[in-house]
Amino acid sequence: MNGSAHKAIGAAAGMTTLAIDDNPDKQSVAHNPLIATPLATLGGMLPDLLEPASRGPHHRQFCHSVVAFGAVGYGVYRTYKWEPQAEWEKGLRIAAIMIGVGYLSHLIADSSTPRGLPII
Ligand SMILES: [Zn+2]
Incomplete structure (x- = not known):
């Protein structure tokens, strides 16, 4: 899975999330x-920025793990349910969701490759 594929998938995941977000x-x-959308794109690049493929075929470690997926997924869920009042908090909410959704999209895409994801 190369970088531009991850960017495209991250952006698509972010746009989909924006479209279904029913928060006020x-x-x-x-x-x-x-x-x-650029934040979701950044999120889609993040796992490989943290663990670059240039480190070799076993570059997928904790940041690519099933445990990390669960942790980020839980964080996105909690942030999604958050209903902030202040404008800057609303911005923070969306930014966190976008980066998180992009991140998750990266791990989902990587999990579909032969090497898959490590548990931890
Ligand atoms: Zn990756």
Whole structure:
């Protein structure tokens, strides 16, 4: 799975999440796809920034693990349920969700490759 595939998948995951987000902060500027989508793209690159493929065929370690997937997934879920009042908190909520969803999309994509993901 190369970097541009991960970017595209991350962006798509972010845009899908934006579209289904039913929180009342839809009017927040952070919901603007032009702001949110690059964050999801960044999230989609993050696991390989933390554990670069250039380190060799076994570069998938903790940041690529099933445990990390669960932890990030739980964090995204909790953030998704958060209903902040302040504008900056709304921005923070969307930014965290976008990066998190991009991150998850990366691990899902990597899990579909022959090498799969380590448990830890
Ligand atoms: Zn990866």
